[in-house]
Amino acid sequence: MIKRNKLKLIISSILIFLPSVAGVILWDRLPEIMTTHWGADGNADGFASKALAVFVMPLILLALHWICIFITVKDPKNKGQNNKVFGIVLWITPMISIFANTVVYAVSLGMELDLMTYTMLLMGLMFTVIGNYMPKCKQNFTLGIKIKWTLENEENWNATHRFAGKVWFIGGVLLMICAFVQESLFMYLLVGAIFVLVLMPTVYSYLYYKKQVKSGTAPEKIQLSMNKSFKIGGTAGVIVAIIIAIVLLFICFTGEIEYRFDSESFTIEASYYNDLTVEYDVIDSIEYREDCKAGSRVSGFGSPVLSTGVFKNDEFGYYTRYSYTGCDACVVIEVDGKVLVITAKDNKDTKQIYQELISRQ
Numbered sequence: 094m095i096k097r098n099k100l101k102l103i104i105s106s107i108l109i110f111l112p113s114v115a116g117v118i119l120w121d122r123l124p125e126i127m128t129t130h131w132g133a134d135g136n137a138d139g140f141a142s143k144a145l146a147v148f149v150m151p152l153i154l155l156a157l158h159w160i161c162i163f164i165t166v167k168d169p170k171n172k173g174q175n176n177k178v179f180g181i182v183l184w185i186t187p188m189i190s191i192f193a194n195t196v197v198y199a200v201s202l203g204m205e206l207d208l209m210t211y212t213m214l215l216m217g218l219m220f221t222v223i224g225n226y227m228p229k230c231k232q233n234f235t236l237g238i239k240i241k242w243t244l245e246n247e248e249n250w251n252a253t254h255r256f257a258g259k260v261w262f263i264g265g266v267l268l269m270i271c272a273f274v275q276e277s278l279f280m281y282l283l284v285g286a287i288f289v290l291v292l293m294p295t296v297y298s299y300l301y302y303k304k305q306v307k308s309g310t311a312p313e314k315i316q317l318s319m320n321k322s323f324k325i326g327g328t329a330g331v332i333v334a335i336i337i338a339i340v341l342l343f344i345c346f347t348g349e350i351e352y353r354f355d356s357e358s359f360t361i362e363a364s365y366y367n368d369l370t371v372e373y374d375v376i377d378s379i380e381y382r383e384d385c386k387a388g389s390r391v392s393g394f395g396s397p398v399l400s401t402g403v404f405k406n407d408e409f410g411y412y413t414r415y416s417y418t419g420c421d422a423c424v425v426i427e428v429d430g431k432v433l434v435i436t437a438k439d440n441k442d443t444k445q446i447y448q449e450l451i452s453r454q
Contacts, residue, residue, distance in 0.1 A: 097176065101183050102162070108187035109155045112194030116147030119198060123147070127201045131208060146197055151190055158186040170233035178230045181223060188219075205411065209392065210272045213283060217268030220290065224261030227254045238294050242302040248310075249301050257294035264290045348399045350415050352435070354449055361415050361435065365394045366401040369415070369433075373453050377427040381447040385423040385434060387414060404434075424450065 116123065120143070127146040141150075165182050192215055199206055230237045232250045237243075238257055243250040264286055271282045348364035358372040386406055393402010397418060404414045412432035416423065422440040424447045426433040437443040 098179065098183065101180070105183045105187045106155060106158065109158055109190040110151045112190060112198070113148050113151045115194070115198065116143075119202070120147070123198070123201050127197060129197055146201075150197075151194065154186055154190045154193075161186065165235050168233050168235045170231070174231050174233060174236070175226075175229040178226050178236060181226060182236070185219065188215075207391070213272035214269055216283065216286075217265045217270075217272065220261045220265030220268060222265075224258045224263075224265055227258035227261060230254050238298065240295060240298060243298055246302075246305070249298060249305065252301050253294055253298040256297045260293050261290055345396045346398060348396065350399065350401070350417065350435075350437075352437075352446055352449075354453065359450070359453070363394075363401050363415050364399065365396075366399075366415075369413070371426070371428055371433065373450075375428055376450075376454070377429070378425075379427075379447065379450050379454070380425040381444060382423050382425060383440070384421050385425065387416070387434075390414075409434075426450070 123143050123146075125143050126140050127143055129141045129146050129150065161182055165179065192211075196206060196208065196211070227237065228251075232244070232247050234244070237250070238253055243253050268283070268286055271286075344365060350364070351362045353360045353362065357374075358370050360368060360370045362368045386408070387400065388404050388406025388409075390400065391403045391405050391411065393404075393414075394400075395402070400416050400418050401414060403411060405411050409432040412434060414434045416434065416436040417438050420436040420439055420443060422443040423434050423436045424443060426435065435443075435446065437446055
């Protein structure tokens with residue numbers, strides 16, 4: 094398999110390391126400390142030196158690329174694998190390397206990117222490409238939907254991957270369309286889509302297995318182990334689902350935002366979101382408003398109680414917000430050209446926060 098794809102392996106490896114070449118060209122314009130990771134809320138939470146970001150990150154991806162190739166090639170069932178399916182392994186890491194490093198460089202050069210939109214587009218494209226080649230994937234231990242009743246039965250494997258190919262292709266197209274919907278829905282759509290795209294083929298495969306059992310065509314060795322496995326798995330699944338439901342309900346209806354005013358700065362401590370400290374001497378302006386249109390949340394945390402994170406509206410563009418959902422009033426603070434909007438639980442307490450900040454100026 095490696096001999097048949099020697100040129101592609103060389104090209105894919107070069108593409109993975111290509112961002113390092115771009116980093117050398119841009120070296121003098123890049124900052125000494127670069128942002129290299131963003132959390133699920135869209136905020137930067139990982140940083141690295143310029144040398145580490147430019148050279149080490151692509152090298153790590155290159156090593157990962159070759160580990161994936163080695164594992165795939167060593168799978169004895171992949172000897173006769175479709176060459177187009179192996180192409181997914183060849184090109185997925187170069188695509189990730191170019192995308193990830195382009196984002197890192199763009200942000201380091203001061204560009205504002207709608208990261209979630211581009212991520213959604215990339216994920217959608219990946220799903221459509223993988224879905225297109227899934228029906229061509231032959232039975233193996235490293236690629237495809239590897240569950241017991243597909244690995245033990247070629248008929249089930251082929252039927253499952255034909256179905257999964259259609260689901261993943263359609264799901265990928267829908268994800269790319271969803272890249273242009275309201276930003277606050279991005280994370281829910283992405284997580285939900287991945288869950289559905291994994292669950293649907295798994296359920297289909299199991300139902301196909303049950304159909305085989307009913308018709309007497311299912312392999313006997315699968316039937317002997319399945320009953321016990323599903324009893325244990327079903328009980329564990331119910332317990333996990335109950336725990337997840339309790340946790341989600343707790344998070345949805347709890348949470349606080351606390352403000353601490355010190356001599357030189359004030360600190361915002363919010364449940365389920367990053368804390369923030371602002372020094373008084375960097376504040377450009379403070380304004381109290383009885384009403385402030387939030388716009389749409391780009392990233393952060395939202396619930397029936399709290400609405401925090403990075404938002405976007407027509408007046409401020411992108412801005413940061415810490416607010417209670419039941420409060421109409423707000424304090425608008427401009428800090429080094431950026432906007433911060435904060436609220437308390439009600440209008441009265443929000444007015445007190447405004448007066449406290451004014452007294453510190």
